[in-house]
Amino acid sequence: MPNTLNPLELIARRWQPSARFVRGAALATVVMAVLIVVTGGAVRLTESGLGCPTWPRCTADSLAPTAEMGVHGVIEFGNRLLTYVLCAFVGLAIVAARSRAPWRHSLTRLGWYQFWLIAANGIVGGITVLTGLNPYIVSAHFLLSTALLTVATVMWHRSREGDGPARGLAPRPVRQLAWLLVGATGVLTVLGTVVTGAGPHAGDANRVHRIPIDWEKITQLHVDFVFLVLGLSVALWFVLRAVGAPAAPRARTRDLLVVLVAQGAIGYVQYFTGLPELVVGAHMLGSCLVWIAVLRVALSLREHPELPAAGEAPGEPEAPEQQAPVPAGV
Known part of the structure; x- marks a missing residue:
């Protein structure tokens, strides 16, 4: 009995996308992952978190919002529908890569990791609604979205590389500093969710449970980590210049510094102007851009070369990694 081909195999036999198409499909998943975070923020900032008061249906009797639910129901349901658009883009990326x-x-x-993260976050989003916007579940919902953005960014970066063994483009301590920067930015992101959970934008006009912590104190801790991340970024930029690192990591670090300064400015504006909704939304967008930028810095410090084509003799083995010399006068 002949082997039955799965659908992806059948498509692969009939369609050969270009490398550029695969890169574009991977980039589209990054854009959609950012968009789902920003629109989720819009749901909260417009007090539409319970616009659809139940899940998976919008009401007990209707899958879609009714006229009586007004704009809040439309906003919440629109964010739910956007998840299906995100799934379509991820599906396209999977098919193109296959x-x-x-x-x-x-x-x-x-x-596929992105697909399962979307599925898991859909369930967490439903729990968020069923628990009346519990701030801890809301935080988990955002962090799963950040995990999705992480995998999408890695896929986008890897789509421009080969599958050969990874090799460092800077000495090991420099790469470790970059990953320390990633870790500090991750803590900064988690603290941001705590600030949100304790802050005034609860996501619904009615009284919603908040994290019982002093909002101003946790905000100050969040600001402290902003300065830590900024300091590590500046240090990494100088170190990369000192060791003569390639242009790409230096450019990625410069981009990160620009995004960090802009995000810090937005943060101060929102704090001293009483957290206006539009500025808070811009800050959420900025948090996504900071995370993408810091991941690109770390990923740019190593590369995966192309594997030799079938029947092609492999190249000379790589020389052991050595400490890059420090240019004189730096």
Whole structure:
């Protein structure tokens, strides 16, 4: 009995997307992951978190919002529908990665990781509604969205590389500093969710449970980590220049500094103007851009070369990694 081909295999036999198409599909998942965060923030900032008061239906009797629910129901339901658009883009990225010859298993796996993260976050989003916008569940909902953005960014970066063994582009201590920066930014993001959970924008006009912590004190701790991340970024930029690192990591670090300064300015504006909704929304967008930028810095400090084509003799083995010399006068 002949083997039955799965649908992805059938598509791969009939469609060979270009490398550029695969990169574009991966980038689209990054854009959609950012958009789902920003629109989720709009749901909270417009007090539409319970616009659809139940889940998975919008009301007990209707899948979609009714006229009586007004604009809040439309906003909440629109955010739910956007999840399906996100799934479509992720599905396209999976199919494109699977159909590209030769098949890059690593890219396909990253696409499936995104799919399962979307599914998990959909369930957490439902729990968020059923628990009346419990701030701890809301924080978990945002952090899962950040995890999705992480995997999407890695897939986008990997789509422009090969599948050969990774090799560092800077000495190990420099790469470790970059990952320390990623860790500090991750803590900063978690603290941001606590600030949100304790702050005034609860997501619904009615009284919603908040995290029982002094909002101004946790905000100050959040600001302290902003300065830590900024300091680590400046230090990394100087170190990369000192060790003569390639242009790409230096450019990524410069981009990160620009985004951090802009995000810090937005943060101060929102704090001293009483947290206006539009500025808070811009700050949420900025948090996504900071996370993307810091991941790109760390990922740019190593590369995966292309594997030799079938039947092609492999190149000379790589020389052991050595400490890059410090240019004189730096």
